[in-house]
Amino acid sequence: MLHSIYFAVRMFIVSFVVLTVMFYYMFSASTLKAEQSTIHQTMNDLSDALLELSNIIVISENEELASSTPLNKRSYIYMSKAEPKKEAATEGTALLSQYKNALDSLGFITTSSISGNFMIKDWQSQSVLYRQKLAPSVVTTIFDPIRCRELNICKTKMNKYRVSYMHEDALSGNKLFTIFKGMNEHIDISFNVHLNSNSYYDDKNITIIPPSSKTNQRNYVISVKYADYPDSLLFYRSEYAVIADGITVIVRIPLLYILDIPLKVSFILSFFIAIFIFYFHFIRRITSESELHKQKSMIDTLTKAYNRRYFDYYSEATSSGILAVIDGNKIKEINDTLGHSAGDSAIKLLASSAQEAIRDEDYLIRSGGDEFVILLNDCPSIDIATEIIEKIQNKIIQKSKYKKEFREHKISFAYGLTPYSEGDQYEDIIEMADFYMYEHKKK
Structure with a gap:
């Protein structure tokens, strides 16, 4: 103000x-x-x-x-x-x-x-x-x-x-x-x-x-x-x-x-200019602060990925692409055996590997403890999405070599993929991807 x-x-x-x-x-x-x-x-x-x-x-x-x-x-x-x-x-x-x-x-x-x-x-x-x-x-x-x-x-x-x-x-x-x-x-x-x-x-x-x-x-x-x-x-x-x-x-x-x-006319015009500038500067600042607050509220503190609030603000897809749901395997076992710190490290390793594999225009969202949703915007096919998922898995394997606790407790994840189009509800798309993810987990 x-x-x-x-x-x-x-x-x-x-x-x-x-x-x-x-x-x-x-x-x-x-x-x-x-x-x-x-x-x-x-x-x-x-x-x-x-x-x-x-x-x-x-x-x-x-x-x-x-x-x-x-x-x-x-x-x-x-x-x-x-x-x-x-x-x-x-x-x-x-x-x-x-x-x-x-x-x-x-x-x-x-x-x-x-x-x-x-x-x-x-x-x-x-x-x-x-x-x-x-x-x-x-x-x-x-x-x-x-x-x-x-x-x-x-x-x-x-x-x-x-x-x-x-x-x-x-x-x-x-x-x-x-x-x-x-x-x-x-x-x-x-x-x-x-x-x-x-x-x-x-x-x-x-x-x-x-x-x-x-x-x-x-x-x-x-x-x-x-x-x-x-x-x-x-x-x-x-x-x-x-x-x-x-x-x-x-x-x-x-x-x-x-x-x-000149003084009278200039004063009146300058006064209205100042009011105009104040209004738009103040509104823009409030809007900017509100947007910043919204962005901060959507960031997961552990992984720096988006959190589930992302879907509170954006309930439907704004473009077409492939949605992937990934669920960490044996993360709970690591957490119970090696402690919460090791469990957090495993989740962070999973998130960082995913961030490195996807593009800037894609989104990584932590939807639960070791569950993530990846929005691959404009991804043309399931096959290309599968290649990205495999890239994430390879990065996890490479990073696990340098951490002793993860050599004994290997980190992996199950995933499910489903295409979406502009206007589709994320809730419905995630439900479908969850189904494929559980099918993959059974295998």
Whole structure:
């Protein structure tokens, strides 16, 4: 049992490795290609969204939006060079109104890869332009200085991108990060990337890494990792993309992600292979042990010939031939006169002489004390069988010359021969041969 389990486990390991390698080459290329396609689409859409953000341009605080300029995606907002007509505060409100027109034209972006919205913040007046009206408490939260520093969303320098840390949207509660750009000294325009709205981010961990002089990192890095795989694993490859000036996205695809399908398919197939091998190995082993036990139970311990149990397992002939029954003469006299050891030696001499005279495909069976049955398979005639019997007798005579006790008590045997055919019952054949043997003994 344990040996079969050990053998099945070894075969499971071997088949698992072989199948994994095979399925890796079958599935990894398509899996990687599909994932790279999704990644590139996401990066392209995000880059397009930032391009929309960049298209809202303020050339000067003293300029007004030309009423004739259409506001569609990718449309620049051109300002006329008119002198300011109002006070600075009023002018700021006018500028926000101009931005609102641009913002309304952009709205909420939903693509196959990203979902998000634009927002304009005036840090001087602490007002927000959004595609819907915001409650005062939400506006207060957005400009909260502590939250601003924690999330890295404070106003940025003019025409310079910044990326916030991961946070929850104050309005919707969605998980997001914000990419924003300073339009002038106090106005930022931003794009909020909502992760809850996109299934691509369901199994990803997003980390925002700001620039650092210590690591000589100049850009903001948006790091995307697969949440179900530990960071310590060696990654199969990384996808890099610069989506805007100063912003880089890195998506790390782990080797185990590429191996996911090959590993699962290989494990299932290897498991069934192991069960299959265990079953047949165990059954074959049990059958082999049973056959060995049967063979041992049929062997006579004294003569090493078959014993009478042979006929318990094989009750009928499987081929044609001649069956001989031989019965030792004066074996009992030797046993009584010289002792059991001499009697056993006489029986062994009779058996060894018979074994040497017959072929490998013939069978010698000890049916009693000094009685034997010989199955001469495919023997064509009684005459040939008689020659074999005479050969046995000659061998006994030759061997007896070298044993003192057998020179005085000569060993011989009576025999009876009868033919048999395939399907004949051994019991009937032996009974017939016994009859001829007793006839021979009388003579």
